[in-house]
Every structure is written in C-alpha cells, then in structure tokens.
Amino acid sequence: MSGAKSVWFGIGFVLSVAAGKTALVSALLLDEGLRTLPVISSLFVVFFVLTGIVTVISYRFLGQMIVSKYDARKLAAALQEPGKENIIEMHARDWGLSKAETEVAILVVKGFSNAEIAKMRGSVLSTVKTQLGAIYHKSGLENRYQLIAFITDEVCQAAKARRRDDSAKQHRAHPKAVSTPNPEASVTKFAAHQRATKMQMNAKQ
Template sequence: MSRIWVFGCVLVSVIAALKTLLVLHFAFAEAEAAPSMAVVSGLFALFFALTAVVAYVACTQLARHVVQKRKEKLAPGMSEPIAKETVILRHAPDWGLSQAEADVAIFVAKGFSNSEIAEMRGSAITTVKSQLGRIYQKSGLESRYQLIAFVTDEVVSMAREVEEPATKISTQDALPLVGRRKQHVA
C-alpha cells in the first residue's frame, strides 16, 4: 500500500512540475527578468495542491464505483450468474462465513466429499470437518444435504426471479430450516 502512496505522490509532483514549467514558459517567455524563486515555489505548490485534490477525488470515485459493481454482481437480478457459487456468496455475509468457510460451502454444494475438498484446498480433512461444523452452526442448517437442498432451491428461485420478477419467494421464507427439528412418531 505504501508503494501506491509513493507512486501517487511522485506522479502528482511530476504533473505539478510540468504545469509549473508550462506556465513559466508561456507567462515569462517575453519578460526580461526571470521569475523569483517565491513565484516558482508558489506556482508549484498551487499546482501540486490542485493536482492532489483531483487525484484524491478521482481515486475515491473509482473505489466507490468498484465497490458498487461488486455489490451489483452479488445483488439478485443484476445480471448475476445463476449458480451455486452465487447463492453461497450472497448468503455468506448474512451467515457470517469466512472466505475459507464460503469456499468449503461452495465445494459441498457442488457435491464434493470432505476428502476431495481437503485435497483441493491443500488442508487436512479435520480442518474441512471443523469448517463444515461452523458453516452448519452459522447458517442454521444441520447437514450437507440440507445445505445442498437449500442452495438448489435458491438457484431455482433465482431462475424464477429472472423469468418472473414479480413473484419473488425466498426459500428461507417458504421453507425455514432454522429451528426445524426432526419429529419422531411414537
């Protein structure tokens, strides 16, 4: 990050110096006396400040634009791909999943076994199992089959949103899995 600041300061300084030289060249080209050091320093300071403000505003606007585009990618109905990854990435912040947990959830939703996930991620099977436990705890789901079913239902729901935007039904509202326990018939 410090390299970016150093590069930005150098770039602003170079641009301010060029502006100063251009103004001095055209303003004092026909003057008999050379401009004083105070005039040169003042012009450079003025151009440095103006260029720095413009660069700061441009960078903050660009950063805001990038964040907005990322949010639009994950927002429903905003030309997002209808995929299992999208469902997990949409729900991961609500569930409080870490990036590693979201990755494991995506692999589970795609049908990979714990050992396959561990091999692909370069981690131990026990790590994958503990991450799955945290995923189930945070999401309110109880098993990989509920996770797969939830993701599948959400993908179908997203596909329906694209076809019929007026009839939006969230799977969580229609089939709440949180707090649902198996009832034993005696």
C-alpha cells in the first residue's frame, strides 16, 4: 500500500470509528433534549481527535516493533552466515576485540554501511565509528577496505586448505587398486604359449 493510500485509509478508519462512537453515545447516554447538532458535532470532533491520536501512536509503535524485529532477524542472519565470521572470531581473540567490536567487524566484512550497522545493532552512528576505530587500531589495519580484503583472503586460503583436506581424505578412503604380479599365472601362460608354438610347428611338418 502506497503512502497516500495509507493516509486516506487511516483517515477513513478514524472517521468511521469516531462516527460510530458518536452515534453510540448519543443513543445510549444523551437525553433527547441534548441530541442537538452542536452537541453531536462536538462529540464527533472529540472522538475524532482522540481516535486519531490513538491510531497514530499505535501505528508508530507497531511500525517500530516490526522494523526492530526485522533488523534483529537481519542481524542474526548476518552474524550466523558461515565463513567470514569464523575467521573474524579467530582473529578477534588475537587482536583483543570486544564482543561488540567483533560483531561490528563481521557486519563490515559482510558489506553493511556504518548507518546500517548502527540501525541493526540499535546504536548511534558515532558509537559504530568509535568501535571501528578501535578495530583498526587493534588489528593494525587502516580502514574497512583493508579489513574486508584481509578477511576475504583468509577465507579463500581456508577454503583451499579444506579442499586439499577433503581430497586427501577421499584418496585415503578410496585408494587406487595396485595390481600384484602372479608368478603362477605367468608360468601357466608361458607354458600354454610354448604348447601352441609346438603344435603349429608339427602341423607345418
């Protein structure tokens, strides 16, 4: 639903609720003498304003909840994606990174901007920048591009090593068959050849 349609839908909803409340109060609580146009109009205005305020607050609250849950799922998926985070966590211990700095480093390597990281982690942009400065200082890297290149290279090296290990394991599990010479078979084959040769010579004579 587009923004304009959402606004008109909200206004129509508030008008409907306000009209329903006004009619209900007029029918049940007001005496016939008080059911005048000014009184009913005043009731309608009051109900319209109150319903509008409640609707706006509820809409914003629900919207923030939905966005927060989406950001939380996005953050969890990014942190759990295999490969790069394992390399970062391994180096984080050597570099002395905190848990928060490790998470920020993982998100940087996965391609998220500082603003996106701040939103996903529920922090301000200045905090993310401070954490990045600490990451660069502790790791000896100068910027996010060097961090991404360093971790990407480590992932490639790890993938190559894993392929070599898998190939070695497969070779050990299925070794190539090596033929073993059989002396008896060779002797038998030679004797048969000799007999065939003698038979051919006798046949020519």
